[in-house]
Amino acid sequence: MSLLSAGLGVGVIAFINQRLIEVGSMAALPQFLGLLAVLLAVTLSTQLALTVLGHHFVFDLRSRLVKRILDTDIERLEQLGNATLLASLSSDVRNITIGFVRLPELIQGVVLTLASVAYLAWLSPQMVVITVVWIAFTMGVGWVLVSRVYRHFRLVRESEDSLYKDFQAAIEGRKELALNRDRARRFYDERYTANARDYRHHIIRADTYHLSANNWSNIMMLGAIGVVFFL
Incomplete structure (x- = not known):
């Protein structure tokens, strides 16, 4: 369904270029609106399916983790500590779920990018070279920014363990x-x-x-559209 949604996205771009811009016929407007409706239905169905599947995935993963905790020796559990186990059952599972549910966006983005580049190559091979260089530069800067995100997220995860220990100490040691x-x-x-x-x-x-990586990529993609139309 993600592949179909990405293909429909490319079809909308091609329809705008060939029927609405080049031909400019009002007769194409109902077809365009119908195509948008199909794209909306398929995209929404894809995301809803992954959301439902993702929450079932969370249920199964948490259940397996709890079962493993129940089957693990007391000494090993004490060695790990309650804070680490609580963080695994809450924030770690939540982060995995977010990545799982966002998977359709990744698939759609990759397919849409490759198909759009192929469509642009059919329109103008020279334009592809300029666009690919522009996208490569955008991805290079974005990769640097995202690598900083991952580095700080690892430190956030370590800090979460410490905070869970503090929460546990405050609750269990409240009398003392x-x-x-x-x-x-x-x-x-x-x-x-x-x-x-x-x-x-x-x-x-x-x-x-x-946020910097998101804004950088969005603005540079708008820039790419402007460069293509200008050239």
Whole structure:
């Protein structure tokens, strides 16, 4: 369905170029609207199917993880620590699910890009060279930005473990901390705050590079369209 959606996306581009721009006939407008409706239906069906499949995937993955925890020796569980296990069951599974559900966008993007380049090559071989160089430069800068995102996400994951330990300590040790306010203050000021600030620092950096990569690619693709029409 993702491949079909990408193919329909290329078909819409070709239809706009050949029927709406070159011919300019009002008779082509109903066909164009029908093509858009089919594209919308197929794309929405693809994403909904992957969403449902993704949530079933989360259910199965979490169930297997819980089953493994129940079947694991106490010594091994204590060695791993509750914080690591909780992070695996929550944030790790959530991140895997996000990647799983976003898979159709990757497939559609790759197919759409290759098909569009092939269509452009049929229109003008010289234009393909310029477009490919432009896209390669865009991807090169984007790769640098995304690599920074991954680096900070790894540090975010490490900070999450520390925060889960802090949450666990605050909940399980609430009686002791309530009896000793100095210890509670030191725990909050020296341990929790430091780990929370570390998490905040890396998640802001990761989001900044992620947004920069998104905006860079979107703006450069608009630039590519402008260059193609200009030339």
